[in-house]
Amino acid sequence: MQVYLPIAEVSVNIFLLLGLGGLVGVLSGMFGVGGGFLMTPMLMFIGIPPAVAVATEANQIVASSFSGVLAHFKRKTVDIKMGIVLLLGGLVGAKVGVYVFKLLKEMGQVDLLITLSYVLFLGMVGSLMFIESLNAIRRSKKNEPPKRVKRHTWIHGLPFKMRFRTSNLYISAIPPFVVGILVGVLAAIMGVGGGFIMVPAMIYILGMPTKVVVGTSLFQIIFVTAFTTLEHATQNFTVDAMLALILLTGGVIGAQVGARIGVKLKAEQLRILLAIMVLAMCIKLALGLLIEPSELFSIGAGGE
Amino acid sequence: MRILILLVSLVFSANVALSQSIVSDLSQNRVSITSNFDGSQIFVFGAVKSNIMPDVNAAPLDVIIEVAGPAGPVLVRKKEYKYGIWVNGEAVEVDRAPAFYSLAGTRPVREILSDEERAKYNIGLDYAVQASQAGEEYTEAVVRIRQDAGIFGTSESDVKLSEETLFTTEVDLPSNLVEGDYVASIYLVRDGKVVASSKDAITVRKAGLEAWIYNLAHDKPLIYGLLSLLVALVAGWTASTVFRLLKR
Numbered sequence: 001m002q003v004y005l006p007i008a009e010v011s012v013n014i015f016l017l018l019g020l021g022g023l024v025g026v027l028s029g030m031f032g033v034g035g036g037f038l039m040t041p042m043l044m045f046i047g048i049p050p051a052v053a054v055a056t057e058a059n060q061i062v063a064s065s066f067s068g069v070l071a072h073f074k075r076k077t078v079d080i081k082m083g084i085v086l087l088l089g090g091l092v093g094a095k096v097g098v099y100v101f102k103l104l105k106e107m108g109q110v111d112l113l114i115t116l117s118y119v120l121f122l123g124m125v126g127s128l129m130f131i132e133s134l135n136a137i138r139r140s141k142k143n144e145p146p147k148r149v150k151r152h153t154w155i156h157g158l159p160f161k162m163r164f165r166t167s168n169l170y171i172s173a174i175p176p177f178v179v180g181i182l183v184g185v186l187a188a189i190m191g192v193g194g195g196f197i198m199v200p201a202m203i204y205i206l207g208m209p210t211k212v213v214v215g216t217s218l219f220q221i222i223f224v225t226a227f228t229t230l231e232h233a234t235q236n237f238t239v240d241a242m243l244a245l246i247l248l249t250g251g252v253i254g255a256q257v258g259a260r261i262g263v264k265l266k267a268e269q270l271r272i273l274l275a276i277m278v279l280a281m282c283i284k285l286a287l288g289l290l291i292e293p294s295e296l297f298s299i300g301a302g303g304e
Numbered sequence: 305m306r307i308l309i310l311l312v313s314l315v316f317s318a319n320v321a322l323s324q325s326i327v328s329d330l331s332q333n334r335v336s337i338t339s340n341f342d343g344s345q346i347f348v349f350g351a352v353k354s355n356i357m358p359d360v361n362a363a364p365l366d367v368i369i370e371v372a373g374p375a376g377p378v379l380v381r382k383k384e385y386k387y388g389i390w391v392n393g394e395a396v397e398v399d400r401a402p403a404f405y406s407l408a409g410t411r412p413v414r415e416i417l418s419d420e421e422r423a424k425y426n427i428g429l430d431y432a433v434q435a436s437q438a439g440e441e442y443t444e445a446v447v448r449i450r451q452d453a454g455i456f457g458t459s460e461s462d463v464k465l466s467e468e469t470l471f472t473t474e475v476d477l478p479s480n481l482v483e484g485d486y487v488a489s490i491y492l493v494r495d496g497k498v499v500a501s502s503k504d505a506i507t508v509r510k511a512g513l514e515a516w517i518y519n520l521a522h523d524k525p526l527i528y529g530l531l532s533l534l535v536a537l538v539a540g541w542t543a544s545t546v547f548r549l550l551k552r
Contacts, residue, residue, distance in 0.1 A: 002340060004340070006521075010479075011342055059533070066540030066544075108381050108395050111392070239532050252547075290390070292385070295448075
């Protein structure tokens with residue numbers, strides 16, 4: 001059954017979309033990632049215009065992270081104060097990101113911007129994850145305990161110190177603000193929540209305890225992606241509510257299934273699997289840039 | 305002067321009365337793009353009305369049916385090899401290209417119609433896609449890309465004409481149809497010359513939910529954005545509640 005997407009202006013099989021939403025949902029449930037960085041390139045592969053894919057995915061992430069954060073609020077694993085500092089940075093970043101997005105859309109280079117960002121970040125995150133999980137497997141074979149995170153770094157020398165009670169930290173507000181900006185820019189340009197950047201940054205750079213990291217990042221992601229959705233909707237007219245709703249339906253069901261599968265599999269093997277997938281996606285996108293395309297010409301929006 | 309005009313028009317109308325004309329219609333004048341829109345098919349049919357006695361020695365009659373979507377400028381970009389990767393180059397504007405084009409005839413159009421007549425009536429993709437500044441490769445690219453996408457079609461001999469009177473053809477409208485006013489033009493051709501023509505309009509509009517979403521997104525983007533967020537929040541909340549209840 002085909003469904004016509006009013007903003008993307010293409011007709012796509014509804015089961016393909018539901019399946020895609022479900023598949024990414026399963027993966028995000030299994031790995032505890034938002035799934036935006038998997039979904040956006042997949043949407044582009046099936047023919048959704050990149051600009052629409054990015055903006056719509058931001059809208060979908062609002063839903064999935066809202067659904068996720070509710071559970072974390074119950075468990076009191078959200079550092080709201082830290083979340084707000086990250087959020088302020090995130091809003092600044094998102095504003096900048098949408099502006100750059102708009103500028104490049106007018107220049108006809110937005111597809112390049114999105115693809116390049118994906119190649120860069122998927123490549124980086126994929127290789128890091130691959131190496132990390134290889135090391136973890138090696139460690140678990142030798143029965144070594146995982147390395148301790150150093151709690152005192154150069155970060156602690158910066159001014160504007162604040163006390164974050166939930167995280168049990170007393171650090172400068174500058175690093176979380178900067179992390180927020182970076183994540184905001186990524187959210188606007190790549191249509192991702194940015195959890196895959198923010199979570200490691202919170203653990204390794206800010207030194208936050210692992211148990212509050214996911215809840216806090218979800219808290220921040222809701223607001224930043226909500227803001228990004230609004231900005232894209234008002235400046236670029238690229239949010240497809242119909243597409244978001246279909247992906248969402250598949251996604252929430254998939255996430256629950258994925259969470260159950262995830263419990264049964266070993267974490268390191270799961271992560272290697274995800275790393276391989278991320279790298280494969282990165283290579284596919286990179287080849288698109290490196291190999292001479294069979295059709296050199298493309299038609300952009302005219303007369304607008 | 306008035307008398308002259310009157311005379312000319314009299315002669316002209318007399319001429320028309322003596323020659324052939326077309327009575328044509330479409331299976332539908334309105335195409336609605338709704339959420340389950342998956343392309344559409346339009347039948348163009350009609351009859352040749354003849355006031356003159358059929359001449360046995362006359363050349364055979366042919367029919368050409370052209371359906372064209374709304375035309376406008378399009379931006380075309382050519383990928384260039386820069387810094388080791390393929391990136392979009394400067395955008396070049398092709399002045400006029402229809403959003404949809406389909407041409408069919410009882411025989412291949414170039415066999416039926418002389419080049420002068422084709423130029424006179426602007427029949428054919430080479431007339432439908434026009435560029436003043438853009439090079440030929442850009443107009444060719446527009447035609448090629450839209451042909452591959454199924455938006456431009458030139459089926460060579462899809463019009464059926466029976467007894468030199470009744471004609472019919474079907475035009476496939478693709479699922480990626482663009483809104484606007486489409487025109488179906490029917491030309492009656494004899495001896496390489498157009499002897500009669502008629503036009504029918506087709507209106508293509510988004511309808512129902514699709515129209516509502518599209519209009520809201522463009523007319524009231526802020527409200528649309530807020531609504532999208534509300535839907536997302538409600539969906540997220542519902543999902544977490546439903547699955548919490550299921551787990552019990």
